[in-house]
Amino acid sequence: xxxxxxxxxxxxxxxxxxxxxxxxxxxxxxxxxxxxxxxxxxxxxxxxxxxxxxxxxxxxxxxxxxxxxxxxxxxxxxxxxxxxxxxxxxxxxxxxxxxxxxxxxxxxxxxxxxxxxxxxxxxxxxxxxxxxxxxxxxxxxxxxxxxxxxxxxxxxxxxxxxxxxxxxxxxxxxxxxxxxxxxxxxxxxxxxxxxxxxxxxxxxxxxxxxxxxxxxxxxxxxxxxxxxxxxxxxxxxxxxxxxxxxxxxxxxxxxxxxxxxxxxxxxxxxxxxxxxxxxxxxxxxxxxxxxxxxxxxxxxxxxxxxxxxxxxxxxxxxxxxxxxxxxxxxxxxxxxxxxxxxxxxxxxxxxxxxxxxxxxxxxxxxxxxxxxxxxxxxxxxxxxxxxxxxxxxxxxxxxxxxxxxxxxxxxxxxxxxxxxxxxxxxxxxxxxxxxxxxxxxxxxxxxxxxxxxxxxxxxxxxxxxxxxxxxxxxxxxxxxxxxxxxxxxxxxxxxxxxxxxxxxxxxxxxxxxxxxxxxxxxxxxxxxxxxxxxxxxxxxxxxxxxxxxxxxx
Amino acid sequence: xxxxxxxxxxxxxxxxxxxxxxxxxxxxxxxxxxxxxxxxxxxxxxxxxxxxxxxxxxxxxxxxxxxxxxxxxxxxxxxxxxxxxxxxxxxxxxxxxxxxxxxxxxxxxxxxxxxxxxxxxxxxxxxxxxxxxxxxxxxxxxxxxxxxxxxxxxxxxxxxxxxxxxxxxxxxxxxxxxxxxxxxxxxxxxxxxxxxxxxxxxxxxxxxxxxxxxxxxxxxxxxxxxxxxxxxxxxxxxxxxxxxxxxxxxxxxxxxxxxxxxxxxxxxxxxxxxxxxxxxxxxxxxxxxxxxxxxxxxxxxxxxxxxxxxxxxxxxxxxxxxxxxxxxxxxxxxxxxxxxxxxxxxxx
Numbered sequence: 067x068x069x070x071x072x073x074x075x076x077x078x079x080x081x082x083x084x085x086x087x088x089x090x091x092x093x094x095x096x097x098x099x100x101x102x103x104x105x106x107x108x109x110x111x112x113x114x115x116x117x118x119x120x121x122x123x124x125x126x127x128x129x130x131x132x133x134x135x136x137x138x139x140x141x142x143x144x145x146x147x148x149x150x151x152x153x154x155x156x157x158x159x160x161x162x163x164x165x166x167x168x169x170x171x172x173x174x175x176x177x178x179x180x181x182x183x184x185x186x187x188x189x190x191x192x193x194x195x196x197x198x199x200x201x202x203x204x205x206x207x208x209x210x211x212x213x214x215x216x217x218x219x220x221x222x223x224x225x226x227x228x229x230x231x232x233x234x235x236x237x238x239x240x241x242x243x244x245x246x247x248x249x250x251x252x253x254x255x256x257x258x259x260x261x262x263x264x265x266x267x268x269x270x271x272x273x274x275x276x277x278x279x280x281x282x283x284x285x286x287x288x289x290x291x292x293x294x295x296x297x298x299x300x301x302x303x304x305x306x307x308x309x310x311x312x313x314x315x316x317x318x319x320x321x322x323x324x325x326x327x328x329x330x331x332x333x334x335x336x337x338x339x340x341x342x343x344x345x346x347x348x349x350x351x352x353x354x355x356x357x358x359x360x361x362x363x364x365x366x367x368x369x370x371x372x373x374x375x376x377x378x379x380x381x382x383x384x385x386x387x388x389x390x391x392x393x394x395x396x397x398x399x400x401x402x403x404x405x406x407x408x409x410x411x412x413x414x415x416x417x418x419x420x421x422x423x424x425x426x427x428x429x430x431x432x433x434x435x436x437x438x439x440x441x442x443x444x445x446x447x448x449x450x451x452x453x454x455x456x457x458x459x460x461x462x463x464x465x466x467x468x469x470x471x472x473x474x475x476x477x478x479x480x481x482x483x484x485x486x487x488x489x490x491x492x493x494x495x496x497x498x499x500x501x502x503x504x505x506x507x508x509x510x511x512x513x514x515x516x517x518x519x520x521x522x523x524x525x526x527x528x529x530x531x532x533x534x535x536x537x538x539x540x541x542x543x544x545x546x547x548x549x550x551x552x553x554x555x556x557x558x559x560x561x562x563x564x565x566x567x568x569x570x571x572x573x574x575x576x577x578x579x580x581x582x583x584x585x586x587x588x589x590x591x592x593x594x595x596x597x598x599x600x601x602x603x604x605x606x607x608x609x610x611x612x613x614x615x616x617x618x619x
Numbered sequence: 620x621x622x623x624x625x626x627x628x629x630x631x632x633x634x635x636x637x638x639x640x641x642x643x644x645x646x647x648x649x650x651x652x653x654x655x656x657x658x659x660x661x662x663x664x665x666x667x668x669x670x671x672x673x674x675x676x677x678x679x680x681x682x683x684x685x686x687x688x689x690x691x692x693x694x695x696x697x698x699x700x701x702x703x704x705x706x707x708x709x710x711x712x713x714x715x716x717x718x719x720x721x722x723x724x725x726x727x728x729x730x731x732x733x734x735x736x737x738x739x740x741x742x743x744x745x746x747x748x749x750x751x752x753x754x755x756x757x758x759x760x761x762x763x764x765x766x767x768x769x770x771x772x773x774x775x776x777x778x779x780x781x782x783x784x785x786x787x788x789x790x791x792x793x794x795x796x797x798x799x800x801x802x803x804x805x806x807x808x809x810x811x812x813x814x815x816x817x818x819x820x821x822x823x824x825x826x827x828x829x830x831x832x833x834x835x836x837x838x839x840x841x842x843x844x845x846x847x848x849x850x851x852x853x854x855x856x857x858x859x860x861x862x863x864x865x866x867x868x869x870x871x872x873x874x875x876x877x878x879x880x881x882x883x884x885x886x887x888x889x890x891x892x893x894x895x896x897x898x899x900x901x902x903x904x905x906x907x908x909x910x911x912x913x914x915x916x917x918x919x920x921x922x923x924x925x926x927x928x929x930x931x932x933x934x935x936x937x938x939x940x941x942x943x944x945x946x947x948x949x950x951x952x953x954x955x956x957x958x959x960x961x962x963x964x965x966x967x
Contacts, residue, residue, distance in 0.1 A: 072779070078887070079896045085787070092786050131766070132938065138931045139767045143886055152767035152885065198769065198885070492865060498877060498894050499869045549892060550865075 067196060069097050070105050070170045071203035078214045081494035086216065090224035094251075103246025104174045108207055109221035112245055113174060117182045118189070118208035123150055126190055130155055147209065150193075151201035157194040167195045171246070177208065219322045229254030234271035234466045237323045241265035266307035266315040269323040270342055270388055270396070271466035275456060275473035282474070283430050291457045292400065293425040293433055294385055295445055296475055298358045298453040299346040300365075302326070304382050304419070305389070306337040314338055318347075329367065332375045333382060336418040341410060342389030343382065344464075345422065348451065350381040355451035358584075359572055384411055385422040385456075388464050396464035403464065425455060437476060453569070454478045480567040481609060483508065483601040484592060486518055487562040490540040491551050493525065500533055501540040501552065504588070506564050510579075510603040518556055519579045519603060524566060527587030535591065536562070558598035565590035571610050581606050625756045625921060628707065628727045629734070631946050636734060636758075640727055641707035643672070645734050646951070654690075655709060656681075657736025658720035659799055662951050672696055672704075674711060676719025676834065680799065683826050698747065714738040715749030716903050717800030718831060724752055732756040733917065739902065740909045741770065744807040745800070745836050749913075757919035758946065761927030762904040763882050770882055770906040776899040777808040783876060783897055784854065791852040791872035792897075795861035795879040798824045800903050802858045803831045805880050806838045808901075809856065819844040819852070821859035821868075849873055865894055882906065911935060926951035 073093045080086050090109070094102050107113050127136060127150045136153065143149040168176075173192065180188055189208070193201050206212050222240060223233040225247075231254060242263040243250055252258035301321040309315050316337035318327045327334065330347070337343075349356040349364060364378040387407035388396050395403050404424075411421045423444060427433040433455065436443035440452040454477035462472040485506035493502035503525040507518035528536065539554075539562055546553040555561050567589040574582035581603075629638050635647035643653040650667035657663055657673075659680030664673070666685040671678065675695040682689060696702065698721065701710040707727040714720040714736055722735040731754040738760065740749045763770075784792055796802040802824050809818065817840040820828060825843060832838055844857050853873045863869070864877050879895040882902025890898040905913060910932060914922055922936045922943040929945035936943030 076783075076897070079890065079898065081896070088786055132934075134934050135766050135931055138928070138934075139765050142765055142928075143767055144888055148887055149767060152769065198771065492894060494894055494896075498865055499867055550894065 067168050067170050067173060067192075067204065068200050069093065070101065070108075071196070071200040073105065074203045074206065074212065074214055075199050077216060083220065086220060087224045087227060090216075090221060091227045094225060094228045099248055099251055100246035101170045103248060103251060104170045106221055106225055106247055107174070107245035108170075108212065109216050110218035113207075114210055115177045115208050117180075117185050118177075118210075120146055120209060122186060122189070123147070123205060123209070126150070126186060126193070127154070147205035147211070148202055151205055152198055154193050154201055165195050167197075167200055168192050173204065173207070174245075217322065218324060225250065225254060229256065235260070237269060237271050239263040239268075240323065241268050241317075241325070266309040267305040267317040268307075269303060269305070269317075269319040269325075270464075271323070272301065272303065272321050272344065273386075273464050273466060273473060274321075274468040275475040276468060276470070278457065278474040278476045286430075286457075288427060288429055288433070290459055290461070292404065292460055293427055293436075294422050294456045294458070295425060295440060295448075295452045296454040296456045296477065297346040297348060297355065297383060297422065298451050299348040299355075299361055299383070302345060302347045302382065303388075304333070304337050304343040304345065304384075306340050306342075308340060314340070329365070329370060330380050331370060333380050333418060336382070336414075336416045338416075339410065339414050340389075340391045341387060343384045343407075343410075343419070344386035344388055345382050345384040345419075348381045348383055349378050351379065355381075355383075355448040357451060358570060380418065382419045383422045384419060386464065399461040399463065400458050401460040433476075437478065452478070480569055480589075481571070482565060482567050482589065483605060484563050484595060484599070485521060485566050486556045486597045486600045487536075487539075487554050487564055488518060488520055488556050489551055490536075490554055497533075500537045502533060502537070504536070504564065506566060507556070508579075508601045508603050508606065509598075516558075518597075521577070521579045521581060521603070521606060522566065522568070522583040522586045524564075524586045524588050527567065527589055528591070532588075532591055556597060559596055561597040563592035563595040563597055563600050564588050565592055571606060573610060579603060579606075581610060623728050623730050625730060625732055628725060628730060629732050629756075629758075631948050635948065636946075638704075638707060638725060641704040641709065641725065643704055643709075645723060646736065648951075653704070655704075655723055657714065657723060657734070658716055659684075660717070660737070660797075663736065666690070670694065672702075672709070674698070674719040674721055677721070679830060680719065680827065683830060698750075712750045712752045713747035715740060715743060715746060718746045718803070718834060718836070720746060722750070722752055724754060730755050732758065733919070734758045735760065735913075737762070737904055738913070739905045740913055741773065741902075741905070743804055743903070744811065745803045745831060751913070751916050753918045755919060756921045756923060757914060757917045758923045758925060759910060759914060759932070760904065760951075761910065761924050761929050761932045763885075763902065763906050764910060764924070764928035764932035766907045766931070768882060768885055768902075768906045769908055770885065770900055770902045773804070773808055773901045774812065776880070776901050777805070777812050780856070780878060780897065780899060781809070781812060781814060783878075784856065787876060788854045790874045790876050791854075792856045793864050793869060793872060793875045793877050794856060794858050794899070795864040795877070795881075795895075796858050796901075797881075797903075798860050799827050801880055801901065803828055803836065803838060804903065805858060805899075805901060806841070807836065810837065810839050814856075815839060816855065817842045819847065819855055819857035821857065821863055823860050823863070824858055844871075847871075861893075914941070915939070 076089055139153050140149045222236045226233040226236045239261050242265045249261040253260050303319040306314055306316045316334045318330055320326050349361045387403050387410050390406055425436050437455050441449035445452050457474040459472050485508050488507045489505040490501035491503040493500055505520050505523050507520040509516050510519045543555045544552040545555050566586050568583040568586040570584040572582045629636055634644050634649040634651050636645040643655050644651045645655050646663040647654050652669040654668040655672045659677045664681050666689040669691040671690040672694045678693050696711050698711050698713050701708050707725050710724045711721040714722045716737040724733045733752045733754040738749055796805050819842050869875050876896055878897035878899055880899040880901040883889045884898030884900045922941050923946045924932045925946040925948050933943045
């Protein structure tokens with residue numbers, strides 16, 4: 067448990083992706099089976115312990131500490147697990163006998179079979195045996211609140227690196243594996259054959275597109291490409307296959323391979339033909355695609371109620387077929403897969419799954435026109451849910467990752483506003499000496515005339531050279547400092563105007579301005595513009611009305 | 620007994636803890652005629668007093684920081700030595716906080732008050748160990764006066780640092796540490812752990828670290844980081860004042876890992892606030908267990924609690940049947956708390 071606790075502790079502070087990978091891989095290398103397998107399970111979210119609730123932990127600490135001291139400590143630390151981990155008293159017996167702390171395997175296997183009534187005493191024993199970091203990790207683990215910024219994908223990538231394997235290979239066999247993954251580690255260390263994925267409906271690593279730039283078009287021939295609408299939904303893979311007994315198993319995966327079937331039970335009956343569809347998850351009402359804001363209201367719900375299912379009818383818009391019954395189609399050229407897809411969807415004949423139409427075009431000019439006005443280029447009433455066009459080479463096989471020159475995304479122009487830099491905060495990791503997180507605001511009528519109100523935060527979009535320029539500006543124009551945050555001069559004639567690009571806007575009672583941006587980033591520095599000429603909140607509210615109209619309709 | 624009331628011997632005043640019958644202040648925050656100083660940290664040892672009584676090390680450190688004329692006159696005192704000042708006896712005892720740090724026992728007519736300054740009961744190879752001084756009143760600091768502050772073995776924290784250097788040999792490790800005491804202790808701990816490569820120093824740490832070496836403290840090979848090529852700093856460890864680790868100064872290092880050696884690192888939110896990637900829980904102050912064990916062991920029936928988390932410690936004392944009260948002294952305990960503002964573009 068101590069090694070795992072050290073790993074979690076270090077990961078919790080490490081901002082860099084590559085460094086996180088290195089830390090996890092070196093843990094897998096240093097720690098043996100089966101502990102490392104349970105660690106991988108914990109990091110990929112494959113473990114859950116239903117009885118360990120915060121209330122139980124509160125009771126344990128209340129029985130052992132002075133309530134005044136606990137109150138003062140909790141106020142200071144601000145996190146229950148951490149407070150308990152730090153102030154848990156040394157037990158006399160533990161100090162005397164010095165029993166070895168539990169291994170991660172012992173914790174996981176014990177908790178699996180332990181009854182609810184035995185849990186408090188067992189947890190207390192472990193807390194007696196562990197040190198501060200160990201106790202913190204134990205409490206985070208059992209309450210299921212690791213929150214250390216590690217995705218399942220990242221943990222699997224770290225495991226793959228142990229054997230110099232492509233993470234996609236691990237992803238492919240993952241659905242058939244169970245903790246503590248002895249067969250996986252044996253293969254990664256070259257001691258055994260690759261485990262066979264017996265999952266009847268496995269995930270296949272997805273193919274991704276590059277963003278296209280103006281300068282790319284010159285080298286591309288329109289005849290080599292098929293265009294489709296780029297839908298503003300969620301990329302998913304809908305897979306169906308037959309299990310050992312010949313029954314259909316259906317699964318829905320996110321683009322990272324996470325099994326999200328449980329969140330969309332209403333789509334499962336539609337996935338009844340063996341095969342693997344690559345497509346976009348959308349909400350359709352009366353045949354019309356709803357905006358991303360609407361879709362978002364169906365996501366990340368703990369309970370999928372009948373009401374939710376009724377009000378947010380789920381839909382899969384298919385644009386690729388990578389498996390057809392037993393056949394793997396990924397080696398075939400896209401044009402051929404597209405034909406197979408059209409047949410497949412016709413045969414399926416299901417109202418919840420339809421075909422994403424292609425966008426006919428003969429020249430880049432024609433496609434530019436279609437992208438500018440999707441409504442009259444075939445998208446019709448769904449045009450508001452189109453965020454651009456996709457270009458796919460007719461002869462491209464389905465390749466995992468982001469291969470060069472095969473698929474392109476050409477997004478609709480983002481929303482743009484001019485905002486004023488108000489506060490800056492230091493970044494993390496490599497950027498820890500730079501002020502790289504910016505809060506910006508727009509003008510609104512205040513009690514004493516016009517004032518700036520913060521509307522968002524951005525920490526990318528600028529070049530390295532621009533970062534240096536802003537950093538210098540921040541250091542020279544700070545009016546106040548609060549810990550890591552600097553207030554930057556923002557007056558009508560003094561300050562820096564940032565051109566901010568963003569994808570969408572939502573009403574947000576949590577923000578003082580009442581609006582929240584989706585995917586904001588700095589697109590240009592407007593050194594030329596005085597802050598007084600920056601945009602007003604009214605401009606954003608007008609955009610909000612346009613978006614809201616989509617939601618209500 | 621013809622003992623005096625403790626508050627007639629020592630009393631909090633605007634300039635600091637004042638001893639009227641002895642005619643001096645302990646660690647005064649404003650210039651006074653006669654100052655008795657516990658240790659060399661800048662919040663306790665200030666310039667501009669008439670006469671200063673302190674250990675030789677503390678006087679030397681004040682001289683390093685403030686120059687030759689930091690006081691009208693000075694007098695050095697050894698641990699265990701007792702002198703009379705006015706109507707009181709003053710005796711110095713090791714506090715285990717930093718090199719030369721002392722607790723000051725003030726005795727007047729059979730009543731003994733021990734002003735412990737900053738102290739720790741944990742082992743530290745760079746200073747004389749803390750000595751328990753029995754008395755009637757014990758004045759304790761409370762920097763880490765909450766039961767969440769339990770500091771563990773500093774050697775384990777240094778192992779964490781070395782493990783990180785092993786995992787990231789192409790990166791530089793930058794350890795923020797207070798330049799008087801903490802930095803030298805971290806270096807000594809690294810040496811004790813078997814690390815024998817040169818250790819690099821930020822300019823602000825050089826003078827005080829060399830002073831430690833001149834007092835016979837073995838720190839191995841030390842180098843100034845200034846002027847060293849970026850690539851040459853891969854895989855190395857550099858010590859710097861905490862404020863420098865988030866400054867422009869860090870750009871001279873290859874992809875630095877920012878560590879910080881402090882008791883505050885025990886609490887995650889504090890470490891995150893500072894943008895620390897590798898918190899090292901190494902403290903030169905007693906932790907909660909150290910404070911409570913020391914208070915109990917002194918046998919003092921009355922405890923005065925100053926600078927830090929007074930509430931929790933006063934509450935604990937009372938729950939153990941001890942008389943306790945917070946001393947409202949201001950101006951202490953911020954040696955690690957505030958970042959000394961460096962000039963923005965300064966190269967230190």
